[in-house]
Ligand SMILES: Cc1cc2nc3c(=O)[nH]c(=O)nc-3n(C[C@H](O)[C@H](O)[C@H](O)COP(=O)(O)OP(=O)(O)OC[C@H]3O[C@@H](n4cnc5c(N)ncnc54)[C@H](O)[C@@H]3O)c2cc1C
Ligand code: FES
């Protein structure tokens with residue numbers, strides 16, 4: 001089985017890798033690119049732990065084939081902070097203690113960033129629906145939503 | 159699995175050639191939110207995956223003569239953001255918007271929802287009610303197929319070897335027309351329809367219904383039309399008597415199963431209730 005060569009952009013940097021047809025983008029990110037921030041919770045699109053932004057849309061990287069990354073622009077959790085400076089969403093998750101085990105956190109932060117890029121002033125209901133595909137078995141979601149709303153307010157300069 | 163290959167043709171002819179000539183099982187890839195789940199679980203074992211998304215025009219929405227052409231691989235998130243389509247076909251748009259999470263919306267498509275051929279597929283009753291046609295391309299050329307003729311049973315479609323859906327056409331709506339889709343799920347988000355109902359209707363200046371189409375999902379092996387329900391509300395202003403007849407007609411076409419999501423009796427009852435409610439919403443939207 002010959003591998004397929006893929007050229008793409010990950011976190012603003014040109015990247016290339018070899019993949020087999022059935023490998024998911026999540027497999028590639030974690031096992032080939034060693035970007036292990038994206039997590040595999042379910043592998044079936046239900047939990048959102050593998051969320052990445054692909055050409056401006058948040059998607060489950062477990063439900064994208066590695067080959068589909070060809071020519072795309074992909075942002076993972078590793079590309080959210082600006083060097084040493086945490087993104088406001090990351091900072092607010094820490095301030096509000098919006099995590100316990102942290103397994104869901106990369107996906108939630110990526111999905112929240114995608115929300116706020118699109119809608120800087122979401123209502124709490126909008127935020128809850130937007131994040132309905134990100135499951136957390138620890139926090140009960142309340143602190144997550146508080147962190148999201150607070151990050152949105154700070155980013156608006158409110 | 160080790161023999162799986164992947165190809166992304168860049169024209170309809172190339173795609174048809176690959177599909178028609180494929181040895182073994184060829185599977186079309188649109189958004190992958192059904193296919194890749196089934197690939198991972200081993201429920202499907204394709205020999206070749208044909209990704210259609212590099213075919214020009216297969217992603218995106220065009221307004222043509224007051225109607226709409228929706229490319230088969232257009233993600234539902236794009237459908238939800240289209241102002242013209244949302245105004246003309248709010249029912250189709252709300253049904254496609256119910257599929258999965260934000261992440262799923264970024265990938266999932268109408269063609270995948272239809273061709274996965276689940277009785278519970280959310281966009282399908284809405285598309286049938288709206289008289290959507292699928293443009294099917296294949297070795298013998300192109301044909302326009304009403305959406306209700308695509309699914310033949312759970313997991314089965316009427317598409318022949320080498321054929322795939324290129325796009326969907328929604329006709330120019332008559333004046334004072336609108337549509338609505340409602341589903342029942344036990345939770346508020348992220349669940350599969352226990353019953354889904356699509357209603358599309360047209361009213362005249364006096365608010366009398368002149369045309370209607372009703373389709374149910376998740377109550378039979380395929381989506382079902384409710385012609386008696388349409389007949390019951392045509393000529394009415396959707397008064398209580400008409401709604402009661404619609405409720406009875408919707409219940410009469412149900413042939414559901416009992417599963418963990420709902421019993422036969424429950425599904426039948428809910429089909430009647432949702433048909434009334436969806437008709438009421440479509441009627442208001444149409445200006446009735
Ligand atoms: C977490 C999660 C939640 C979900 N929630 C819902 C829900 O609420 N409601 C719902 O209805 N569904 C739901 N689904 C199922 C799925 O997302 C939808 O059915 C979706 O519309 C499938 O579209 P796709 O483009 O991803 O299909 P794909 O996976 O790409 O394809 C599905 C099937 O259709 C075939 N196909 C695809 N495109 C074509 C074409 N152009 N011509 C011919 N055949 C084609 C494929 O070969 C495959 O057999 C959910 C899935 C997940 C993972
Ligand atoms: S690992 Fe992708 S959604 Fe759970």
Ligand code: FES
Pocket residue numbers: 098099100101102103104105135136137138139
């Ligand atoms: S913090 Fe443990 S799953 Fe969310």
